Amino acid sequence: xxxxxxxxSRDICQRGTSLTIQCQVxxxxxxxxxxxxxxxxxxTLIATANQGSEATxxxxxxxDKFPISRPNLTFSTLTVSNMSPEDSSxxxxxxxxxxxxxxxxxxxxxxxxx
Amino acid sequence: GDSVTQMxxxxxxxxEAFLTINCTYTATGYPSLFWYVQYPGEGLQLLLKATKADxxxxxxxxxxxxxxxxxxxHLEKGSVQVSDSAVYFCAxxxxxxxxxxxxxxxxxxxx
Numbered sequence: 286x287x288x289x290x291x292x293x294s295r296d297i298c299q300r301g302t303s304l305t306i307q308c309q310v311x312x313x314x315x316x317x318x319x320x321x322x323x324x325x326x327x328x329t330l331i332a333t334a335n336q337g338s339e340a341t342x343x344x345x346x347x348x349d350k351f352p353i354s355r356p357n358l359t360f361s362t363l364t365v366s367n368m369s370p371e372d373s374s375x376x377x378x379x380x381x382x383x384x385x386x387x388x389x390x391x392x393x394x395x396x397x398x399x
Numbered sequence: 400g401d402s403v404t405q406m407x408x409x410x411x412x413x414x415e416a417f418l419t420i421n422c423t424y425t426a427t428g429y430p431s432l433f434w435y436v437q438y439p440g441e442g443l444q445l446l447l448k449a450t451k452a453d454x455x456x457x458x459x460x461x462x463x464x465x466x467x468x469x470x471x472x473h474l475e476k477g478s479v480q481v482s483d484s485a486v487y488f489c490a491x492x493x494x495x496x497x498x499x500x501x502x503x504x505x506x507x508x509x510x
Contacts, residue, residue, distance in 0.1 A: 289442075291442075326502060326503075327488065327500045327501060327502045327503055328443075328488070328498075328500040330497065330498070377442060377443070379498075381498075387433075387445050387448065388433075388443075388445070388490075388492075388498050389445075390435075390442040390443040390444075391442050392440075392441055392442040393441075393442050
């Protein structure tokens with residue numbers, strides 16, 4: 286299994302500001318993933334973060350809005366930039382042990398933009 | 400593209416009732432299939448999984464069988480408890496890492 290710690294667990298932010306979410310894993314992993322879960326909806330993959338390279342973004346998500354850092358094999362950050370109320374969501378960090386065996390998730394960051 | 404279709408909720412049941420949550424998928428190749436559960440205020444936890452056709456995943460009294468002929472992975476439990484109240488997500492993994500989730504089904508079990 287993998288233990289994933291995500292901070293903050295929730296925040297209320299003013300529009301136009303930025304929030305950085307941290308994700309710490311208890312063991313080294315090659316790939317880390319960031320998802321968004323909008324209210325009442327399913328999870329949508331934002332990007333995949335590999336250590337030592339640029340993150341790979343899914344369609345509809347761009348680096349300027351969601352910059353990601355991956356400084357080592359156990360840590361990643363996602364920044365939600367220039368926030369608007371439409372960014373109010375739960376943001377989830379995830380890792381996969383590989384071979385599609387199982388995805389592990391952090392507890393999520395519940396973001397409300399006012 | 401690949402997709403997962405899940406029955407809409409909420410589903411409200413009395414304790415000890417039988418539960419079925421339908422899930423069908425569209426995928427090229429042979430995906431792995433998963434059910435995740437999200438309890439209030441928590442992240443997603445793997446409930447069960449199946450990696451090939453006819454496999455049955457089971458955990459905590461929940462079961463789901465990978466049916467390739469009907470492209471389905473329905474979740475069942477014979478007798479639900481109040482503690483089973485949560486949101487259930489069906490998911491598939493079709494590539495090396497990409498997971499696709501259904502919209503989630505909220506289950507509420509009444510005592």
